[in-house]
Amino acid sequence: MQTREFGRSGLVVPAIGLGCMGMSTAYGERDDESSTATIQHAIDVGAGLLDTSDAYANGVNEELVGKAIAGRRDKVILCTKFGNIRLPDGGRRIVGRPEYVAEACDASLKRLGVDHIDLYYQHRVDAETPIEETVGAMARLIEAGKVRYLGLSEAGADTIRRAHATHPIAALQSEYSLWTRLIEDDILPVIRELGIGLAAYSPLGRGFLSGTIRRPADLIDKDRRHDHPRFHPENLARNVALLSVLEGVAAANNCTMAQVALAWVLSKGDDIVPLPGTKSAARHDENLAALDVALDDADIARLEGVFTPGVTAGTRYPERQMKSLEI
Numbered sequence: 001m002q003t004r005e006f007g008r009s010g011l012v013v014p015a016i017g018l019g020c021m022g023m024s025t026a027y028g029e030r031d032d033e034s035s036t037a038t039i040q041h042a043i044d045v046g047a048g049l050l051d052t053s054d055a056y057a058n059g060v061n062e063e064l065v066g067k068a069i070a071g072r073r074d075k076v077i078l079c080t081k082f083g084n085i086r087l088p089d090g091g092r093r094i095v096g097r098p099e100y101v102a103e104a105c106d107a108s109l110k111r112l113g114v115d116h117i118d119l120y121y122q123h124r125v126d127a128e129t130p131i132e133e134t135v136g137a138m139a140r141l142i143e144a145g146k147v148r149y150l151g152l153s154e155a156g157a158d159t160i161r162r163a164h165a166t167h168p169i170a171a172l173q174s175e176y177s178l179w180t181r182l183i184e185d186d187i188l189p190v191i192r193e194l195g196i197g198l199a200a201y202s203p204l205g206r207g208f209l210s211g212t213i214r215r216p217a218d219l220i221d222k223d224r225r226h227d228h229p230r231f232h233p234e235n236l237a238r239n240v241a242l243l244s245v246l247e248g249v250a251a252a253n254n255c256t257m258a259q260v261a262l263a264w265v266l267s268k269g270d271d272i273v274p275l276p277g278t279k280s281a282a283r284h285d286e287n288l289a290a291l292d293v294a295l296d297d298a299d300i301a302r303l304e305g306v307f308t309p310g311v312t313a314g315t316r317y318p319e320r321q322m323k324s325l326e327i
Contacts, residue, residue, distance in 0.1 A: 001046035006197025017049035019277030096126030156326035229314030
């Protein structure tokens, strides 16, 4: 398995990770048996970079991951997050208070069934708590041996600088794909200056860039993507028009559209690690095969000529979730 280092942190990981959120919530039907098999297959092929959060199905996803890796902890790079509390009404409460950081970590360790977390992210920035206080509490987890590296998610440039000055940040986890390129101007230059890597979540545009979602009916009724503006009928129709260039580049390279989308993310720097999610071991193998897709300059120019920054119709989250993002 090819590996990459998150910036200059010293944390070396498989070049493509496995996002576990959709195994327990949001996308399609749950299938714990298939999800467990997929996690274990990822470990078998040397791609055991697993990404979860205490927010995913309110801890259920961490429990799933913990059971799947039991007895194989030494073969896994385990990443989880805290501070994005899901409320019964669908809202969120963002918490970064120092005392909560310690409580959340202990709870995650218990659900995961492990004694340490490799990469611990603040899931969303708490505007009410100075980042120095939150990261200071996270650093004490390292001192206690409960965490190895620290990360942030969806943090803005100023927050990243202040956090990194408090304790080195290994990775920023932010959405990055052909249809979400907002971090290129302000965020990527900052994290590269500081030696921080990028964990790119939703590198397949929540499945859209695979070409399998072309109308709302392609999603089951309870799929959370129906709430995302980019999947609303009027926006989805406009976004589907972008896919023809992806289809053309895939045909020219004898690969799938998803593999092209992942290869594009990989081409943007060897400090970037995409985290596609799937419940299927076969689909995970397809994603890993993107490492063998070599897009040339002409391919990249074709893709970026259509998927320009801001071209996608609709915001990437519903309005109330957008309020919790710094990017």
